Amino acid sequence: MDSGSKLLETYYAALRESKLLSYMSIAFTVIGLAQYFSFGYKLTSLLFQLFLIPGRSLSKYGAKKGAWAVVTGASDGIGKEYAEQLAKAGFNILLVSRTESKLATLSSEIESAYPKSSTKYLAIDFASAGDAEYVKLKAVVDELDVGVLVNNVGQSHSIPVPFYLVDDKELADIIAINDLATLRVTRIILPQLLASRRGLILTMGSFGGYFPTPYLSVYSGSKAFLQHWSSALAVELEGTGVDVEFVLSYLVTSAMSKIRRSSALIPTPKQFVASTLSSIGLSRGAQLVSYSSTPYWSHAIFQFFVDQSVGAWSRAVAASNLKMHMQIRKRALKKAEREKST
Structure with missing residues (x-):
């Protein structure tokens, strides 16, 4: 091959390489623009859902039409707020929780504050509930026109x-209350919702289950289970008239969280429940989780930005959770020692 041919071949090779580089540059530019516009679309969707778009009307589920809302874990905190705000919205309320005296008091308070709403209550300790307790619940529910079920009952550590130090009873109670009770109560009520072709099933989730949470491993796993179960159930019930929503939250002031002071990131139960009931059907922060919502505005924004870089942040979130709960455990053990010595 003479020098002219070699020069020509080198020229064509360089040309092919430059075209390849050009195509690669175009491809990366397109991918970058797609990521940019995707992020913009998701952020716009989040802001619209948080501040502009209303959720479904509760009248779809029988509000002000004689329908009943069943609320588990109803005697305190978030469950109590669900009961009160659903009564205000026009539902009759069936209160289900462990302590009968608290249920009786709440029942009287609701009927006094909302005379158009009737109440019933049933005391069940879901940690130890057997077939007899669920038979009683079914007997009560079968006499009602149920439109809403709020699976709120829950227990943490x-x-x-x-994990290796988790007490056997605490482990069993968390699974029985968070998972088994939710499944059995839903299975009792669901046939009635399907028969009437309208209903709403709200199940309370937690960032503690959405993100791996060391030192709360059993609780974290129990909530992760509920998330997948709820999404699967939602797919099963598409087109039946029964809506299923898994409600994710960060910390809320409550007996379970042991936090008393609210802040921008930690709402009161009243604030949290109001945001939930006003945004039914909107995912808000839970854009990567099917049939789920993160209704409270600061929780939604926090989840949104973590989700956008989940690969980079997942380990950091787990490590942060571990550090926080190790510190909480240390303070709790010191407090227990002080109380023991006095």
């Missing part, structure tokens, strides 16, 4: 704890 008494203090953060490494």
Whole structure:
């Protein structure tokens, strides 16, 4: 091959390489623009859902039409707020929780504040409930026109704890209350919702289940289970008239969280429940989780930005959770020692 041919071949090779580089540059530019516009669309969707778009009307589920809302874990905190705000919206309320005296008091308070709403209550300790308790619940529910079920009952660890130190009873109680009770109560009520072709099933989730949470591992796993179960159930019930929504939250002031002071990131139960009931059907922050919502505005924004870089942040979130709960456990153990010595 003479020098002229070699020069020509080198020229064509360089040309092919430059075209390849050009195509690669175009491809990366297109991918970058797609990511940019995707982020913009998701952020716009989040802001519209948080501040402009209303959720479904509760009248779809029988509000002000004689329908009943069943609320588990109803005697305190978030469950109590669900009961009160659903009564205000025009539902009759069936209160289900462990302590009968608290249920009786709440029942009287609701009927006094909302005379158009009737109440019933049933005391069940879901940690130890057997077939007899669920038979009683079914007997009560079968006499009602149920439109809404709020699966709110739940239990976490008494203090953060490494998994190998979790007490057998606490482990069993968390699974029985958070998972088994939710499944059995839903299975009792669902046939009635399907028969009437209208209903709403709200199940309370937690960032503690959405993100791996060391030192609360059993609680974290129980909530992760509910998330997948709820999404699967939602797909099963598409087109039946029964809506299923898994409600994610960060911390809320409550007996379970042991936080008393609210802040921009930690709402009161009243604030949290109001945001939930006003945004039914909107995902808000839970844009990567099917049939789920993160209704409270600061929780939604926090989840949105973590989700956008989930690969980079997942380990950091887990590590942060571990550090926080180790500190909480340390303080709790010191407090217990002080109380023991006095």
